[in-house]
Amino acid sequence: MCAVAVGCSSSSPASTSTAVVDDGGLADASSTDAGGVSSGDPGTDDPAASYNTLHIPELLTGTSFNLTLSASTKALKSGAATATYGYNGANFWGPTLVFNKGDDVQISVKNALSEDTTTHWHGFHIPAVMDGGPHQVIAAGATWSPSFKVMNNAGTYWYHPHLHESTQAQLIHGAGGLIIIRDPQESALALPRTYGVDDLPLVLTSRRYLASNQFDTTAVYGDEMLVNGTARPKATLPSQFVRMRILNAETERAYNLGFADGRTFFLIGTDGGLVNTPVALTKKVLYVGERAEILVDLSHDAAGSVVLLKSFNNGLTFGFPGGEPAQSGNFGSQLNNKDFDVLRIEVSAATAGAITSVPATLASNTYWTAADATNARTITITDNGPGTPFKFDGASYDANTVNQNVALNAIEKWTITNNRTFDHSFHIHDVQFAIVSRSGGAVPDDEKGWKDTVRVPLGESVSFVAKFDDFASATNPFMYHCHMSNHEDEGLMGQFLVK
Ligand SMILES: [Cu+2]
Missing domain, CATH: 2.60.40.420 (Cupredoxins -  blue copper proteins)
Structure with missing residues (x-):
C-alpha cells in the first residue's frame, strides 16, 4: 500500500x-x-x-x-x-x-x-x-x-x-x-526508507511535571523521557537493518546513545545529510539541536526478542549536560548522571525487501578545510560567574545590534571558545559547516559530516568552516546561538548579516 x-x-x-x-x-x-x-x-x-x-x-x-x-x-x-x-x-x-x-x-x-x-x-x-x-x-x-x-x-x-x-x-x-x-x-542508495517501519523518527526530550501534572516550563532537565511525545515508549521493528533519524529536542540535556548489549551501529548522516562512508560506533553523543541518522542491525534478533536503546549518561564529567549528579533542583533531575532507557524495541519478522547490509559508500561530499577560509573570526562565550547569564563576547542578544558582518561568498573559519562554567551547543543559521579542529583533540569521525550545530565543551575551542553564499541582505540578519533554549532565552544569541 x-x-x-x-x-x-x-x-x-x-x-x-x-x-x-x-x-x-x-x-x-x-x-x-x-x-x-x-x-x-x-x-x-x-x-x-x-x-x-x-x-x-x-x-x-x-x-x-x-x-x-x-x-x-x-x-x-x-x-x-x-x-x-x-x-x-x-x-x-x-x-x-x-x-x-x-x-x-x-x-x-x-x-x-x-x-x-x-x-x-x-x-x-x-x-x-x-x-x-x-x-x-x-x-x-x-x-x-x-x-x-x-x-x-x-x-x-x-x-x-x-x-x-x-x-x-x-x-x-x-x-x-x-x-x-x-x-x-x-x-539511489539501498537504505531503509519506509517511514515508521524501517525508517524511524526519534525525537528525544524529557520533562519535569508540576504537582498539577503540568510541564514545568522553567526546568532545564526533565525527570522522565518523552520520545516523539510518548512516555515509556516501545516500538515494534523488523528483524533487519533499521534506520533511526534521531533529534535531540531537549532544553539542555545531551545524550550518549547506545544499545544495552553494546552492539555496533553505523552513523550514516549528520545534521546536513549523509556522511561519505558509514561510521561504526557503539556510542553516539548528541547535543541539543543535533541530529544523527544511524543504521542498526536487528537481523540477528529473533522475532519476539527485545533490544534497548539507552543513554549512557552515568559517570560523565561535569560540563556534559545532564551529567550533574543532583537528582532534583534547578540543575538536577532523576535522569541525571545515570544510564536510562530511551526506547524499548520489540523485534518482529523481517519485511519483504528488507535492507540487509550497509552501503560502503554513501556520499561524495568535499568538506571545507581551514586552508579554504578567506576570513576568520572568534566568538567567545562569556559570563560573570556561575549562575549569571551566558553571553557572546560580553554582550547579551540585542535585536538592534548586528554582531557580525560577513561578506557574501566568503568562506569563513569561526572559532567558538568556551572557557566558562559549562558545555554549550552552538548553532548557526543559513549554512552547513565542516568542523576543522577541536582544541581538545582530533575531530572524531562521527563529526566529519555537514553540521549546523556543534557541541562546545567546557574548556575547549571548536573551529568550523562554512561558505556564506547565495543569500545577502543589508537589513535581515541570520542568528547564531546556543541551542540550549534556557541559554538562548537568557541572551546567548547573536546576529550576523551577509552582504
Ligand atoms: Cu549554552
Whole structure:
C-alpha cells in the first residue's frame, strides 16, 4: 500500500498526509482532509501502562504545506491531563514534512495560540526573511507564509519556535516537528526508507511535571523521557537493518546513545545529510539541536526478542549536560548522571525487501578545510560567574545590534571558545559547516559530516568552516546561538548579516 512507503511520495499530490500507527502497521490515509491537514489521532499515553506504543508523527508530502500551531492536552500522568502544544491537531509535536531537494515549497503557518510564536526551519539554507528566527514573529491568530527553494542535501532537519525569551517554554509544551529532505543521490542508495517501519523518527526530550501534572516550563532537565511525545515508549521493528533519524529536542540535556548489549551501529548522516562512508560506533553523543541518522542491525534478533536503546549518561564529567549528579533542583533531575532507557524495541519478522547490509559508500561530499577560509573570526562565550547569564563576547542578544558582518561568498573559519562554567551547543543559521579542529583533540569521525550545530565543551575551542553564499541582505540578519533554549532565552544569541 502506497501510503506506508515514503518512497512513493514523489508521485503523490501536494499535501498528502499519512499516519503510521503503533505496531508498524498503518496509516489511516482517510484522515486527510481537503486542506491537507490531517486530523490523525496523535494518541494518548496510558499513565498506568508499563510501555506505550511509540507515536509516529504523520507525514506531509508535496510542495504546499499548511501548519497550524494550537494548544492541546495530553494524558501523560494519572489524573489531570497536561497542557501541550502541537501542529495540525497533534497533542504534542507536529507532522513530519517531506521536501524534495530542488522543489520550491510554500508553507502556511497559522498561529492558533494566544501568544506570539515563530517557526524556524532548522538547518536550511534559505533567505533570512524566510528563516523563521526571532524577527519573523507570527502574532497570535496570524498566519505567516514563507516560500523557498529547498537547497539542502537529503537528511533530517526540523522546525521549531524561535521567539526570543519564549523558545524554551514553547518547545517544552511540545511545539516542533521533523523535516525529511530527499534527493536523487540518497534515493539511489539501498537504505531503509519506509517511514515508521524501517525508517524511524526519534525525537528525544524529557520533562519535569508540576504537582498539577503540568510541564514545568522553567526546568532545564526533565525527570522522565518523552520520545516523539510518548512516555515509556516501545516500538515494534523488523528483524533487519533499521534506520533511526534521531533529534535531540531537549532544553539542555545531551545524550550518549547506545544499545544495552553494546552492539555496533553505523552513523550514516549528520545534521546536513549523509556522511561519505558509514561510521561504526557503539556510542553516539548528541547535543541539543543535533541530529544523527544511524543504521542498526536487528537481523540477528529473533522475532519476539527485545533490544534497548539507552543513554549512557552515568559517570560523565561535569560540563556534559545532564551529567550533574543532583537528582532534583534547578540543575538536577532523576535522569541525571545515570544510564536510562530511551526506547524499548520489540523485534518482529523481517519485511519483504528488507535492507540487509550497509552501503560502503554513501556520499561524495568535499568538506571545507581551514586552508579554504578567506576570513576568520572568534566568538567567545562569556559570563560573570556561575549562575549569571551566558553571553557572546560580553554582550547579551540585542535585536538592534548586528554582531557580525560577513561578506557574501566568503568562506569563513569561526572559532567558538568556551572557557566558562559549562558545555554549550552552538548553532548557526543559513549554512552547513565542516568542523576543522577541536582544541581538545582530533575531530572524531562521527563529526566529519555537514553540521549546523556543534557541541562546545567546557574548556575547549571548536573551529568550523562554512561558505556564506547565495543569500545577502543589508537589513535581515541570520542568528547564531546556543541551542540550549534556557541559554538562548537568557541572551546567548547573536546576529550576523551577509552582504
Ligand atoms: Cu549554552
